[in-house]
Amino acid sequence: MAVAMASCGCTIGAYTKLVAFEKQSISKTAFFGCSSGSDPVKHLCTSSRSRLSYSLSTMIPKASATAIEGGSYQDTDVVPTPKVIIDQDSDPNATVVEITFGDRLGALLDTMNALKNLGLNVVKANVHLDSSGKHNTFSITKATTGRKVDDPELLEAIRLTIISNLLEYHPESSAQLAMGEAFGVEAPKEKLDVDIATRIQVYDDGPDRSLLSVETADRPGLLVDLVKMVTDINVAVESGEFDTEGLLAKAKFHVNYKGKALIKPLQQVVANSLRYFLRRPSTEESSF
Secondary structure, rough: OOOOOOOHHHHHOOOOOOOOOOOOOOOOOOOOOOOOOOOOOOOHHHHHOOOOOOOOOEEEEEEOOOOOEEEOOOOOEEEHHOOOEEOOOOOOOOEEEEEEOOOOOOOHHHHHHHHOOOOEEEEEEEEEOOEEEEEEEEEEEEEEOOOOOHHHHHHHHHHHHHHHHHHHHHHHHHHHHHHHHHHHHOOOOOOOOOOHHHHEEEEEEEOOEEEEEEEEOOOOOOOHHHHHHHHOOEEEEEEEEEEOOOOEEEEEEEEEEOOOOOOEEEHHHHHHHHHHHHHHOOHHOOOO
16 A cells, blocks of 8 residues: 655654774765776786775664654564665666565654655655565655665665664664664674675676676675675676665676676676675684
8 A cells, every 4th residue: 555655744863873984985976887997807806805894974864753653562472584675676767665574664754754864755655565574665766866876875874774763663673683783772693604695696687787696694884895896896787686684685786897798707706706805704814
């Protein structure tokens, strides 16, 4: 059923700031931009030994203290796995965000207000219920342009804003999310082994593009780092989907090199570079 987009006079509460990491610049001209340079097959990203780090100076808006429809805390034995999907493929004019947390989420009017604080407009919102739970879907555009979001840092801010608000109203989800360790009330009791959890595949997806699939342990800043890692090899990211599913992050990006699908050697370079970047650091490296 559709959710009425009524205006809400909620006051945005305090801000949650992410942990600061070493500042790394990333092209803001377009999320899916690519700079043409040397042959990326020869560019093996040897500089990646100094692991990429992430910086997001954006202050993440929290929801106000108003009640969320159907969103009251439920003390049950089984806590559903929270899911946040950021979809750049479904709508050519808007970024589509879907939130699922069993039947515990309502209209999320406060979350929409928090997104407005990031300079965004929620142009459409829908809720539908199926066997997997209540799915809250938002179509988001930038307030300044009326177009979909193309900046990876802003996309990450959207993701973390939604997760922050989820943790605010559903603290029981903290132990279910990797973000619970970053700014939740309770860190996950079990952590994923990054080396085991990480799966990277590159497929041919027609003559003009390839499909890059990444599954790995989630953490703040991961979306920005993945895009930066790929574009550093001069591979363009056209569109994609980024899913937060409990402790896991699952990304699918349509990529190309100079308007063509990635040849096999370049596919291997992308996969190996991402594996190296995402791998668990050794004791010796982590001591520096």
